[in-house]
Amino acid sequence: MPLPKPNLYPPFNIVRLSHVEFVVTDLALSRTFYVDTLGLQVTYEDGETITLRGLEERGHHCVVLRRGGKPVANSLSFKVYDEGDLDKAHDWFKAQRLPVEWVERPWQGRTLRTRDPIGIPLEFYCHMDRLPPIHQKYKLYRGVSPLRIDHFNCFSTNVDDSVAFYNSIGFRVTEYTDDAESGKLWAAWMHRKGGVHDMAFTNGRGPRLHHTAFWVPSPLNIIELLDLMATTGYLANIERGPGRHGISNAFFLYVRDPDGHRIELYCSDYQTVDPEHEPIRWDLKDPQRQTLWGAPAPRSWFEEGTFFAGVDVRDAELKAQPIVAP
Known part of the structure; x- marks a missing residue:
């Protein structure tokens, strides 16, 4: 089957991928792996959740680890250009007869949850809490x-x-x-x-x-x-x-x-x-x-x-x- 012609003027503007949410069975073991071994930076943690970012990232997180009984992925998230694009995305997915709902997510503004036609759960947002830059704090570089x-x-x-x-x-x-x-x-x-x-x-x-x-x-x-x-x-x-x-x-x-x-x-x-x-x-x-x-x-x-x-x-x-x- 030939590749489709690129759509340079899509119905809404996705900037980039943003973050993934993993369910993990042992939060302490996962922290040791992602933080102490790989070197991601903790931006929040409690007994149920850890959020992480990379050294160049200004958004609050690129990974969310949630404690649970079965290791799964809850969603793949993407950042859109502005709030208007969120509304356009809502209407577009709804027109495709795909499920749409507005959900609350910590450290984010309005968030749209939907899925693609084969079932991958997707979330879209525009605003995420911003954090100070750390890319020149070389003492943080590890793993x-x-x-x-x-x-x-x-x-x-x-x-x-x-x-x-x-x-x-x-x-x-x-x-x-x-x-x-x-x-x-x-x-x-x-x-x-x-x-x-x-x-x-x-x-x-x-x-x-x-x-x-x-x-x-x-x-x-x-x-x-x-x-x-x-x-x-x-x-x-x-x-x-x-x-x-x-x-x-x-x-x-x-x-x-x-x-x-x-x-x-x-x-x-x-x-x-x-x-x-x-x-x-x-x-x-x-x-x-x-x-x-x-x-x-x-x-x-x-x-x-x-x-x-x-x-x-x-x-x-x-x-x-x-x-x-x-």
């Missing part, structure tokens, strides 16, 4: 020194349909993988903020959250994190990498938090802001697609992911298989 949240990747049962939907609200494809036999999309990377992606889709059992990624200063920070994790009890949490993706050209590492939520540490992709930017195509069987150096991903990377709270999953419609590590 992998995450600077900011970068993207989400979700399993989709039909990547063509997901691309068509997100294209309609202004996300633009930067790179994609298709299956030569069927002509259907197997994966796609889509952006709002001018990097390779804010949102990506991978063919698979879904909808589920595949991973949340954080931008880090350099590949050296990732190597230092590996040394730290390997000597502080987190060896089994290292899932894939380090390496350089063919898609996006980014240097990467995938790790799992204590509840299995997948986190990518990521840097060095490229600018895609020009409206005439042309997407890059990759064949599903190209070994450099996953990793520029040719190393295939483990089976867990294609099969495991975080469930969304209250959302049923189903098998992917496309049965094509990528190269998988033995």
Whole structure:
């Protein structure tokens, strides 16, 4: 199926991805992982909730950790340009016969909750409490020194349909993988903020959250994190990498938090802001697609992911298989 023509004048203006809310079963263990090991900064904590931000971020949080009995993701959140865009988003999703409700969220202004057609829970807001800058407080840099949240990747049962939907609200494809036999999309990377992606889709059992990624200063920070994790009890949490993706050209590492939520540490992709930017195509069987150096991903990377709270999953419609590590 051909890619849709980019929609440069969407019905409302999404600035970027904003934050994810995870349910975790042990808040203390999660704090040790996200704060003491990865290096995210605490902006609020009590016995039920911890909020975190990256070192370059001025918004109150990019991650919300909530204590609960089952590890799931409650929502993926996006920032819109102004309050008028929130109203436009409400009316647009309602016109698509998708559920809409205004919800209260701490540290945020009006927040719209909805979902996409395959069931991914989405929230949109304009205003979040602002915090003083800390990017030059270098004594705070530790772990992998995450600077900011970068993207989400979700399993989709039909990547063509997901691309068509997100294209309609202004996300633009930067790179994609298709299956030569069927002509259907197997994966796609889509952006709002001018990097390779804010949102990506991978063919698979879904909808589920595949991973949340954080931008880090350099590949050296990732190597230092590996040394730290390997000597502080987190060896089994290292899932894939380090390496350089063919898609996006980014240097990467995938790790799992204590509840299995997948986190990518990521840097060095490229600018895609020009409206005439042309997407890059990759064949599903190209070994450099996953990793520029040719190393295939483990089976867990294609099969495991975080469930969304209250959302049923189903098998992917496309049965094509990528190269998988033995």
